Amino acid sequence: MEAAGTGGVRVGRLGLLLEQFDQAREMAGVRLTGLGDEEYLWEPVPGCWSIRRREEATTPRAFGPGEWVLDLGAPDIPASEYAEVARQAADGMTVAKIAEDWSVSVARVEEVLTHTGAPEPDRTPVTTIAWRLAHLHVQFAGGWEWTFGARRQDPKLAVDFNPSAASALASFWPVVDRWRDSVAGVTEEQLDTVGFSQYPYGSAPDDPFFGVLSGSNLEFIHHMAEIALLRDLYRTGFGS
Structure with missing residues (x-):
């Protein structure tokens, strides 16, 4: 309360x-x-x-x-959420579970996790x-x-x-x-x-x-x- x-x-x-x-x-x-x-x-x-x-x-x-x-467009992980995905992985969430939550492929999650440098600008409408x-x-x-x-x-x-x-x-x-x-x-x-x-x-x-x-x-x-x-x-x- x-x-x-x-x-x-x-x-x-x-x-x-x-x-x-x-x-x-x-x-x-x-x-x-x-x-x-x-x-x-x-x-x-x-x-x-x-x-x-x-x-x-x-x-x-x-x-x-x-x-x-x-x-609603095709599923993806926007650049603004790259840090959140990294936190999820650091907290022990599996790549498969992250992919399921975001409705994307495991390969897309791995691409985000291995991304270096500044994220590219979001292109969401x-x-x-x-x-x-x-x-x-x-x-x-x-x-x-x-x-x-x-x-x-x-x-x-x-x-x-x-x-x-x-x-x-x-x-x-x-x-x-x-x-x-x-x-x-x-x-x-x-x-x-x-x-x-x-x-x-x-x-x-x-x-x-x-x-x-x-x-x-x-x-x-x-x-x-x-x-x-x-x-x-x-x-x-x-x-x-």
Whole structure:
């Protein structure tokens, strides 16, 4: 359970993570106020990833349970994750397991582990506000299901993507808040439990839950920062 120190300031590992998340959640809510459909789906450059009608999808692994799907390309390890892969290997994770988690070949993992010098620049596509929100929605819905829920539903089928910004946000925030409220009840023992989360995409089953929470906060913060920048560019007429 979270603990509070003098003056109501949270203390301890869980308290600090909740404090960080709550502040990020508050700022994100303010920054997303007034989001309209055109801005939500705005593609600032050619070749963006977004949400699209199933018959219009161009990426090889686009997914979703309904008419609208979320773009997803061929699996790879981006350069920004090379250091994480090296840490996984140093911590004793086998090359085969790393390859399974990243959905890449063993040869690709070995290539990353033997890479020297500065990583080459990432070439991942620019993603729309709709894509970033949908990506977070999938992670929070799937994260809750595979940590606190029945651990049955495939996260890729958990979210019915929506081209309406208002509808997407109306379903997104309750999922985020459900995750946060469940996390607030985690014990110190559960924080240290490896595999407390069994989220099937990534390394969560092999990590202590404290690490999973830290990563979840980072994911939320960095995608919301990207969304805020896209809103700034849209407001100033970038590319027009």
